[in-house]
Amino acid sequence: MRSFLKWTFRALLLLIVIAVAAGLWKREEITRLMAVNSLFSEEKIVDNFSHMDRAFLTTEVPRGNGPTSPLPYGPDAALPPGTDDWVEERSLTSLLVLKDGEIVHESYYQGTSAEDRRISWSVAKSFLSALVGVLLDDGTIESIDDPVTKYASLLQGGAYDGASLRQVLNMASGVTFDEDYLDFNSDINRMGRVLALGGRMDDFAAHLTETFAEPGETWKYVSIDTHVIGMVVRGAAGKPVADLLSEHIIQPLGLEYAPYYVTDGVGTAFVLGGLNLTTRDYARFGQMYAQRGAWQGRQIVPADWVDASTEPSAPGGAGYGYQWWIPDGSAPGEYMARGIYGQYIYIDTARQVVIVTTAADRQFRAPGANDQNVDMFRAIARNL
Template sequence: MKSTRFAAIALVALVGVGAVGVGYRDELARLRATMTLFDEGEIVANFSHMDRLFETVPIPVTTSAVPLPEGPAMEMPADWQAWLDRRAVTGAIVLRGGEIVHESYHLGTGAEDLRISWSVAKSYLSALFGILLKQGHVDSLDDPVVKYAPQLAGSAYDGATIRNVLQMSTGVVFDEDYLDFWSDINKMGRILALGGSMDGFAAGLDETDQAPGERWRYVSIDTHVLSMVARGATGRSLPHQLAGNLLDPMGVYGDPYYLSDGYGVAFALGGLNLTLRDYARLGEMYRAGGRLQGKQIVPEAWVNESTRPSARTAEGQLQYGYQWWMPADAREGEFMARGIYGQYVYIDRQSGTVVAITGADRGFREAGAFDDALQMFRRLADQ
């Protein structure tokens, strides 16, 4: 495969650089990690131990989770195990009416594992934005992003609003092809691995092909721009904001962390590491309109606004709100956070169901893989 050849060339080149001095050993190790991260024999363990592979920043939480109550065990569908195997699921939690009715771990993982969120992290940042807006740190979603992140002046984001970025409707040209070595998403990954600046990478994007707000297109770097806005609006790092405003009020398990770039800036668009129980708590909070265990944490109005289809997606395709997904044929109150390789937090408010899944699904891009997951979630909700 062409991308594999390019990866090998890049790795050999860095080995040569590393031979000049020991200062490149960390960069070499991280670059190797990006190239073997999803390999069949390594992906499950890698997703539980990202701190061994990349630079990280701790999220300074001070509050431990009060466990959710357990309800009567759900009888799982007859083909449940086959589905777990097919989708390479590492953990599954099902909540009904706020009670745990199923919890299981697979492929050698356990409840204490801090699993990489991938793009489920985007929905956490959306929740934080609802809080910042209510606190007055952000004046309006229709403010230009450069008001809070002036380093983006003159970039492709100059002219985009916060709402445009939340809806991934900025018009910024960004190649999200994970299988193309030279795609923007993989260039970004190498920036992360080699200790570069994510802020600098975002500010260096200079091409658009449509006006902001004109049409939805999934662009992961948009979420990093949201983090730049949040930092500019508050003067605080993203880990501190997430801890103080969201995770501490929710209560967490373990010691969560973000992957980071070489400047200690959190990898906001996919670098959050939490336990599966934590991901389930996000789903339960959103199912309950922003409340968890008696506390209103995210404004209910924001929960409702951010999880309804508002971006201009094409008819018949998945729908999008503010960093949350809705199926093309979404039922009322049905939405989800979603990450590559099979990470999901699915909410069906009508039935009171939350399904949190972590996975290592190397076939997540195959035709029918998402529908396979969605149909299982809906069966659990309807059971």
């Protein structure tokens, strides 16, 4: 009996040692998973959105050694009635308004500041679109009508086999992907856990097999399409997206602070929503687009790509271009980059107005929330 108890004790001790060792070995993954589970909680969301590098693996997007490009201040703008209520209701953390390239309003809320690099969420998609335009112009990508498998062979035999780059730019791949952020088992949340646990995003995309429509037939917003665009970009150029974005977009813009991407376990940038910049640097990108791709005397993004990518070209009359949103009733040159929880870069080319908001709006899915934001952007633009 004594021998049996001794053996049992040793076995239990060994199990405890193994469990502790496994816990230490997986500590970073467990920490990231716990961070994901509380990322959007009411008491943490504002701070989390300013410090995504605490919870995830990241890679810097070098800003280079050049000077910061000027973003001068103009006369303070009188904002339209209802602005303060809107700021509170939509839980804004920053609001910046440019008129003719000058800052006419800049404010920060909920303890955030101008130095905070805020998470872009899907605003990042529009940055990737800009990069595609540059790579098309220099011949790195031959045509947006090329099949995505031409540059990303890993996708052969999966759901994306047969889809063109144009179709994924338009969110018209026809690939089945559940983007319900409130469903723990949805594809978007499973993808988030792959990211948090250090998995490979490319494998996640390649293992998708189901489609609901032929490529190019139907518009449906599925964020994994943007990851596939990133695979195409990397495959065509033979470089990481962070390096390409730095070289072609970020360094020429002369940002104040180096952005960073959230990455997966092998350093692949989370291009569909993992870019982090300050509010002013989001505004620089927006102003460059308002100037049809020109900045400080240099054409950064081809003007014809700016025009084409911000037209509503998606099938079925959707207000969507190549990773840019075109709101209902938009005038020519009126479009926006848009991310969950209230991140926006709104551009009114005719009025030369750019509006940036960052937010922690946990009610962003409420009926009318997006329309309310667009209405306020238009009211601000008209008021200047």
